[in-house]
Amino acid sequence: xxxxxxxxxxxxxxxxxxxxxxxxxxxxxxxxxxxxxxxxxxxxxxxxxxxxxxxxxxxxxxxxxxxxxxxxxxxxxxxxxxxxxxxxxxxxxxxxxxxxxxxxxxxxxxxxxxxxxxxxxxxxxxxxxxxxxxxxxxxxxxxxxxxxxxxxxxxxxxxxxxxxxxxxxxxxxxxxxxxxxxxxxxxxxxxxxxxxxxxxxxxxxxxxxxxxxxxxxxxxxxxxxxxxxxxxxxxxxxxxxxxxxxxxxxxxxxxxxxxxxxxxxxxxxxxxxxxxxxxxxxxxxxxxxxxxxxxxxxxxxxxxxxxxxxxxxxxxxxxxxxxxxxxxxxxxxxxxxxxxxxxx
Amino acid sequence: xxxxxxxxxxxxxxxxxxxxxxxxxxxxxxxxxxxxxxxxxxxxxxxxxxxxxxxxxxxxxxxxxxxxxxxxxxxxxxxxxxxxxxxxxxxxxxxxxxxxxxxxxxxxxxxxxxxxxxxxxxxxxxxxxxxxxxxxxxxxxxxxxxxxxxxxxxxxxxxxxxxxxxxxxxxxxxxxxxxxxxxxxxxxxxxxxxxxxxxxxxxxxxxxxxxxxxxxxxxxxxxxxxxxxxxxxxxxxxxxxxxxxxxxxxxxxxxxxxxxxxxxxxxxxxxxxxxxxxxxxxxxxxxxxxxxxxxxxxxxxxxxxxxxxxxxxxxx
Numbered sequence: 001x002x003x004x005x006x007x008x009x010x011x012x013x014x015x016x017x018x019x020x021x022x023x024x025x026x027x028x029x030x031x032x033x034x035x036x037x038x039x040x041x042x043x044x045x046x047x048x049x050x051x052x053x054x055x056x057x058x059x060x061x062x063x064x065x066x067x068x069x070x071x072x073x074x075x076x077x078x079x080x081x082x083x084x085x086x087x088x089x090x091x092x093x094x095x096x097x098x099x100x101x102x103x104x105x106x107x108x109x110x111x112x113x114x115x116x117x118x119x120x121x122x123x124x125x126x127x128x129x130x131x132x133x134x135x136x137x138x139x140x141x142x143x144x145x146x147x148x149x150x151x152x153x154x155x156x157x158x159x160x161x162x163x164x165x166x167x168x169x170x171x172x173x174x175x176x177x178x179x180x181x182x183x184x185x186x187x188x189x190x191x192x193x194x195x196x197x198x199x200x201x202x203x204x205x206x207x208x209x210x211x212x213x214x215x216x217x218x219x220x221x222x223x224x225x226x227x228x229x230x231x232x233x234x235x236x237x238x239x240x241x242x243x244x245x246x247x248x249x250x251x252x253x254x255x256x257x258x259x260x261x262x263x264x265x266x267x268x269x270x271x272x273x274x275x276x277x278x279x280x281x282x283x284x285x286x287x288x289x290x291x292x293x294x295x296x297x298x299x300x301x302x303x304x305x306x307x308x309x310x311x312x313x314x315x316x317x318x319x320x321x322x323x324x325x326x327x328x329x330x331x332x333x334x335x336x337x338x339x340x341x342x343x344x
Numbered sequence: 345x346x347x348x349x350x351x352x353x354x355x356x357x358x359x360x361x362x363x364x365x366x367x368x369x370x371x372x373x374x375x376x377x378x379x380x381x382x383x384x385x386x387x388x389x390x391x392x393x394x395x396x397x398x399x400x401x402x403x404x405x406x407x408x409x410x411x412x413x414x415x416x417x418x419x420x421x422x423x424x425x426x427x428x429x430x431x432x433x434x435x436x437x438x439x440x441x442x443x444x445x446x447x448x449x450x451x452x453x454x455x456x457x458x459x460x461x462x463x464x465x466x467x468x469x470x471x472x473x474x475x476x477x478x479x480x481x482x483x484x485x486x487x488x489x490x491x492x493x494x495x496x497x498x499x500x501x502x503x504x505x506x507x508x509x510x511x512x513x514x515x516x517x518x519x520x521x522x523x524x525x526x527x528x529x530x531x532x533x534x535x536x537x538x539x540x541x542x543x544x545x546x547x548x549x550x551x552x553x554x555x556x557x558x559x560x561x562x563x564x565x566x567x568x569x570x571x572x573x574x575x576x577x578x579x580x581x582x583x584x585x586x587x588x589x590x591x592x593x594x595x596x597x598x599x600x601x602x603x604x605x606x607x608x609x610x611x612x613x614x615x616x617x618x619x620x621x622x623x624x625x626x627x628x629x630x631x632x633x634x635x636x637x638x639x640x641x642x643x644x645x646x647x648x649x650x651x652x653x654x655x656x657x658x659x660x
């Protein structure tokens with residue numbers, strides 16, 4: 001039996017603590033026309049082995065959150081408030097050198113159109129070996145062996161170590177990128193629209209593989225997509241984001257069966273179903289707001305079919321609307337846990 | 345080969361189908377001597393599009409669906425086969441010069457609304473040009489009137505005419521592209537993945553607009569997509585394509601409720617479905633691929649409005 005590594009020991013003590021804890025995160029972009037608040041007071045936790053989904057339209061701030069967790073934001077973006085704790089350490093306090101060591105070892109990311117993020121003039125093998133030699137100072141030969149194992153993990157034959165990215169199909173490249181992300185066994189994997197550029201059949205293969213790897217290795221996932229069906233299939237819990245704020249957080253199945261926020265409702269209604277009668281869908285009218293001048297009150301009110309006068313002035317808070325189910329909408333009555341009802 | 349499937353005939357203009365594609369093939373030659381190789385992008389494809397019908401052509405990247413659109417738009421010359429529109433064999437009788445007349449019947453809407461509108465021009469320009477080129481020497485006043493009507497049809501305000509493409513959202517730009525196609529009053533619009541680059545919330549709006557144009561103006565559409573759910577949503581008929589072959593076709597709802605060909609089944613099972621209760625292991629892709637389109641090319645009629653390519657005995 002191997003002795004426990006430092007990380008293993010840490011994990012045991014933290015069984016119940018979240019892997020990632022984002023609290024009141026604020027991200028601003030400085031623009032000529034004034035400051036834009038891209039992420040406004042977002043808080044959420046991701047537990048060990050949990051798959052957490054983040055859904056919303058383009059420009060709502062979901063990729064900004066991913067980049068903030070990786071500490072990849074560059075000017076004009078700036079994290080102006082809140083904290084991002086990964087395994088109990090606030091990533092916002094880390095210096096460059098500590099960050100360099102944390103990235104990839106503790107948190108890795110599969111980027112949007114990741115299949116194009118491989119270096120075209122390096123073989124797949126060299127790119128994986130790089131991870132081990134850089135982060136683990138592993139001798140080349142051992143690194144090669146590990147690289148072969150990693151490729152096997154994602155169902156790619158180790159012969160492919162000598163292949164260049166262009167010699168692989170899109171799906172294989174995407175799997176290779178996932179393998180590279182998992183090379184150092186991070187406790188959190190961030191995936192930003194990992195399959196948008198792929199065909200449905202390939203997408204399904206990749207999603208299935210991610211699920212299997214997640215169960216096998218037990219890492220947590222922050223999964224970002226605009227495809228709610230795909231998200232519900234993969235994630236345990238999910239949040240819906242609108243104009244820089246979380247508007248609903250719930251276990252995925254609950255969210256699907258009983259969406260509380262009108263925006264979630266609309267977003268789910270934007271996908272035609274594959275079964276049942278053909279009914280006319282309405283989608284969501286108009287476009288998301290200009291973030292330089294977000295609407296007052298509830299940011300969704302100009303597009304909301306249920307908006308009342310109060311929505312124009314009062315900003316709704318993210319409060320429980322049902323058990324384990326938070327929503328930020330004035331029309332959702334606050335839910336009180338039965339045991340606490342009497343004390344109120 | 346038996347004539348392509350026919351859906352319920354619509355008693356609108358003309359009697360026969362608007363578009364008849366017969367045994368269409370397209371080969372691409374790659375490389376140069378002595379390493380030449382040929383890729384068959386479209387293999388012996390036949391189908392009809394009736395007046396006022398929306399036909400969806402679905403398949404994965406590289407299945408040849410866009411090649412078919414490009415041939416129909418006369419941007420490509422087919423290697424073999426016929427394209428008959430309104431009873432006229434296009435490639436046999438029409439000269440390249442006749443393309444103006446052709447374009448007034450057949451218009452395209454492309455995938456990328458960011459690339460298909462010249463950033464240096466105002467929206468007004470995109471809609472005025474086709475009216476001037478194809479119209480009947482309308483007076484500036486008449487053109488103005490038509491512009492206003494076009495914008496209203498696609499659900500855009502008149503004030504947008506003075507804007508530049510970069511001032512519009514993706515959905516608005518795609519609406520402009522559709523208005524431009526409509527300007528010449530075409531009989532059919534070829535829409536190649538018109539929604540795939542748009543945000544989820546605006547996709548439905550574009551699909552609804554396409555259906556409205558069909559319902560109100562009787563414009564036929566060839567809707568090319570890899571999104572089966574959207575094909576089911578707007579198309580009367582869906583055709584499934586794989587590696588150059590049409591493997592199955594039929595009334596959209598019927599076809600997706602009872603897919604017959606292994607490839608159609610594979611495609612449908614891959615669509616994410618939040619309401620699926622258990623994890624589905626992806627079917628073996630190889631088997632479905634082996635079975636696809638490598639038979640005799642014979643079609644089996646499953647019902648009056650649904651057929652599939654015969655699957656080789658050994659594979660089934």
